[in-house]
Amino acid sequence: MAVGSVGTTGTSANALSRQTIADNFDTFLTLLTTQLKNQNPLDPLDTNQFTQQLVQFTSVEQQLKTNDFLEAMMLATQNTGNTQAVSYVGKIVTASGSKSELVDGKATWNFAVDKPADISVTVRNASGDVVFTKQGSVGQGESTFNWDGIGDDGSKKPNGSYSITIEGRDQDGNLVDVLTEMTGEVTGVDFSGSEPVLIVGNARVNMSSVLSVRDDGG
Structure with a gap:
């Protein structure tokens, strides 16, 4: 921790x-x-x-x-x-995965799609300004998007909270649901950013993104 x-x-x-x-x-x-x-x-x-x-x-x-x-x-x-x-340590949390904390050039988001899709990723800063965009393809199931903090303008962005928007389309061009909520056990807390970040498995979840909390027992 x-x-x-x-x-x-x-x-x-x-x-x-x-x-x-x-x-x-x-x-x-x-x-x-x-x-x-x-x-x-x-x-x-x-x-x-x-x-x-x-x-x-x-x-x-x-x-x-x-x-x-x-x-x-x-x-x-x-x-x-x-x-x-x-x-929250030891508790099961469900959280929105749209926010992540950029710390020392690393931010991670977890998401899932129900079928293979071409995705368009947009990263915004705390003010809502678009700082980074990227296109790619993912398979069915859970995926991870890692950002090194370098914006579309080539500049290194400051540490802080950033949000992500992901649009997915299948091979026919139809929209695919992208799930950014996640559930897991909190194993640690990182206080190095602008707000506490919960460690959930391999993911990092801003505390403000938590939607629900429950004991491990049920």
Whole structure:
């Protein structure tokens, strides 16, 4: 079972920003106090500018607190999703096979046809844009489509979730049903992608593609 690390870049940046704001605020107060002590009583300083700076410091501090809160919510959601994914291990799942996770130049889809067919494969990214197409032929039964992550434009596509559409036609040109659902036992979970991926036999199934879950016993 592969377990990915949880990034802390955002938290570290927030901590650094907060320290910088605190240092600047201390410096600001020191300057303000010094100027107030040494101001000319006959020509007192205009406090409007100082008031505006105080408001700015307060606004930035509130924004940092908001960022901390949002990061905490995202981390809690991620941990909940990971815990749920682990609970699938040993269970029998039925999942849509239209989605797969591209990780380090490899994505795999499983499908089946009830008769030999010529197929047309279309791969789309998370935004729904077509990134790869291919034609080929398969025999009756289950088949596997592997993609190396290289798009039709020759560029290497980023890791992430991709969906597949497969159209099949027999030798007479009639449409053939293509089954992209699959059922099997979850033997592991991969957390290296943008969402947990369940290992089902030789297939990789995005957790968001799961349609049903049941115990191995029935």
